[in-house]
Amino acid sequence: MKNETSAILKLSNISKSFRGVKALVDVSFELQRGEVHAICGENGAGKSTLIKILSGALQHDGGTITFEGTPIPQMTPERSFKLGVHTIYQENTLVPWLTVAENLYIGQEICFPKTGLIDWKSAFNKTADIMKSLKMNIAPRSFCANLGIAEQQAVQIAKTLAHECKVVVMDEPTASFGKAEIDNLFRIIRMLREEGKGIIYISHHLDEVFEIADRITVLRDGRYVNTFPVKEVTKAVLIDNMVGRSLGDFYDKEIIELGEEIFRVEKLSRGNAVKDVNFSVHRGEILGIYGMVGAGRTELARLIFGVDKAGQGKVFLRGAEITPKNPEDAIKAGLAFITEDRRRGGLVTNQSIENNMVLPSLRKFKNLFVSPKTVRSIGRRMMGELQIKAPDPGTVVENLSGGNQQKVVVAKWLYAGAEVYIFDEPTRGIDVGAKQELYNICTNLAKQGKAIVFITSEMEELLSMSDRVLVMRGGRISAEIPKEGITQTRVLYEAIGGEKIG
Ligand SMILES: Nc1ncnc2c1ncn2[C@@H]1O[C@H](COP(=O)(O)OP(=O)(O)OP(=O)(O)O)[C@@H](O)[C@H]1O
Ligand SMILES: [Mg+2]
Structure with missing residues (x-):
């Protein structure tokens, strides 16, 4: 039976705001050794924010982080890495102009003990071994820029295997995976679990969550809702907890006559x-x-x-x-093309929601000058139609949750017509x-x-x-x-x- 002492990690009453936007309010979460703990919640619920605090990418405003019984007053990326927390982010964090092996060992290069020179030969060999264990056919010398999204995700996973770790965090790792890749990832996760590592798994795919997780924690609007052992919860109950209301069964599309x-x-x-x-x-x-x-x-x-x-x-x-x-x-x-990859093809992330929306439609306006008022009202309307969660249409896209960024991609093409x-x-x-x-x-x-x-x-x-x-x-x-x-x-x-x- 697992008990308190097997907790690797405890987050207690964590809060975080971004200029007035409350991303997390009093959230608690516990991860045990040898468990896969899923975090579920709607877009903007605070899932990514929580794990960014854990990885030191963001600093929390209130609450405590305890790692193997020791309180960590300030988490930084270095400290998190040293403690053995490895995170695979929702956004791709690979350096495109480096090779796969370089990405795996960047900042942690393997050196010859005497000279201190980087031992690239063993870095490439180790990379090849890891790719083999992942059953991925990716050459250590390929440049990351030339890999597809699924392959890039695999490289990020490989990165966690290249270094000793205790906690592996995955933020929507399977977003671009097919069935075979998912099965393979789950095989690796089970392997990590066997070794006693703790795995935090964030996904919108409830089928996956039910297949791989031992426990599920639900967040809603930045607040903790509940934690369930997976065997004691149904999909319907989980969804109700996530959205705070009952959703019907899967989508029932009406029949439309073809022209x-x-x-x-x-x-x-x-x-x-x-x-x-x-x-x-x-x-x-x-x-x-x-x-x-x-x-x-x-x-x-x-x-x-x-x-x-x-x-x-x-x-x-x-x-x-x-x-x-x-x-x-x-x-x-x-034609309109709503792409899967919001970073590469979809959005100018350092621009506002409203500017991104009017981008493909500039031709629609008679003169090229569009008044800020018009842009704002378009932004507001489209935000409403797609229920994009942000303070206002002037919010920079970078600051939106992943799912809300995806909605902006869709909105801009819908508006373009x-x-x-x-x-x-x-x-x-x-x-x-x-x-x-x-x-x-x-x-x-x-x-x-x-x-x-x-x-x-x-x-x-x-x-x-x-x-x-x-x-x-x-x-x-x-x-x-x-x-x-x-x-x-x-x-x-x-x-x-x-x-x-x-
Ligand atoms: N850097 C930032 N600046 C301003 N607001 C932010 C920033 N990062 C996150 N937020 C806000 O905090 C809230 C929580 O975002 P978070 O990314 O944690 O959601 P999420 O649960 O991961 O959602 P998704 O399923 O869409 O990935 C959102 O309202 C988001 O807009
Ligand atoms: Mg997220």
């Missing part, structure tokens, strides 16, 4: 990433695109939108060729309540006769939203499944290449 074909892609190809892709979408239709990580879905979206140049192929809107040479062309033609919307993992990092709002927004766009391409790795979402599903594998469309044929088994079967399931 004429509006969008078509012909023979789109780029190297090995995308091969001879053809499809069309009708007005009012939501076309789901599913596939494993690396199947080419994001690459396809980037080609359509002109972010990358296609080697071959054409894009048509209302029967006329519009093949965009760059995103500018795509926006002008009437388009004929065809390409969503790429739009609900990544978004909480249960906001997901339903986003589904409503998609449904409304469809009702207005827009066409929607919906790329997602979330099975429930794919099944409930799609009028038709394309499955991608190895850069190609491996199957097209009509509405009546869409089932989880069928979709997975096509995605992994016809292997038998179950």
Whole structure:
């Protein structure tokens, strides 16, 4: 039986405000050896703030931190690291222009004892060993800038394994993972748990939380709500605790009549990433695109939108060729691309919410000068529509919680208006309540006769939203499944290449 003495870490009555915004009020939390402790809560509930205090990235205003029985009056990143706390942040913290091995050992270089010179050979070898134990095929000498998001997450996890640690904190580690990567991550987490480490796991995916956690602590509006042993709580009770109200079952999309074909892609190809892709979408239709990580879905979206140049192929809107040479062309033609990666493609993070919102729509205004008053009222309206949690539209995006940043990405494209919307993992990092709002927004766009391409790795979402599903594998469309044929088994079967399931 676990008891008080096995607690590695205790946070008591922690408070934190940001210029008047109360991010945490009197929050207590305890982590034991050999347990996976999940923290759940809506966007802006204070989850990331709590773990930033633990890692020394932020200083708390009130309360105490106790590590293995010793009070730590001031936590700094160095102290936290020395105590053995390793954090994988929601935002990518890798240095893009360094190699994988350099990122793993940055600041903690392995040196030859005599000369003090950095022993890069063993750093590269150790990195290769860690990647092998993670079953990740990532070369120690690759530059992080060239890795996909899932691979970058894996490098961050590898970083925690490269150094001795007692507590591993993961803030939405699986946000861009497919099924295989998640299974692999859980294998590693169980390994860490066996070794007696404490793991703090933050996720909006309740299925994952129920699979991996031993206990769950719920935060709401910066306050502690409850802690449950996972065996003593149901999903419904957990959600009620998170949102403070009852939400219905999974989203039940209404049926919308389809109009004429509006969008078509012909023979789109780029190297090995995308091969001879053809499809069309009708007005009012939501076309789901599913596939494993690396199947080419994001690459396809980037080609359509002109972010990358296609080697071959054409894009048509209302029967006329519009093949965009760059995103500018795509926006002008009437496409919108809501990306999964808010840092790289979605937002100017040191700008305000309102400025980010009007960014793709500047052309809409007759003269290029837009009055601050107009911008403010647009900001306010869109914040309301998507329930973005921030003091006002002038708040700098950097200071928003991860999920609220994602909502700003969606809001800016909605405001811009388009004929065809390409969503790429739009609900990544978004909480249960906001997901339903986003589904409503998609449904409304469809009702207005827009066409929607919906790329997602979330099975429930794919099944409930799609009028038709394309499955991608190895850069190609491996199957097209009509509405009546869409089932989880069928979709997975096509995605992994016809292997038998179950
Ligand atoms: N640097 C900052 N300046 C101002 N406000 C901040 C700052 N960091 C966080 N906040 C605010 O504190 C609150 C809690 O944010 P936090 O990032 O901890 O939420 P979260 O639970 O991690 O949400 P998400 O699920 O969206 O990641 C939010 O209202 C956020 O806007
Ligand atoms: Mg967060």
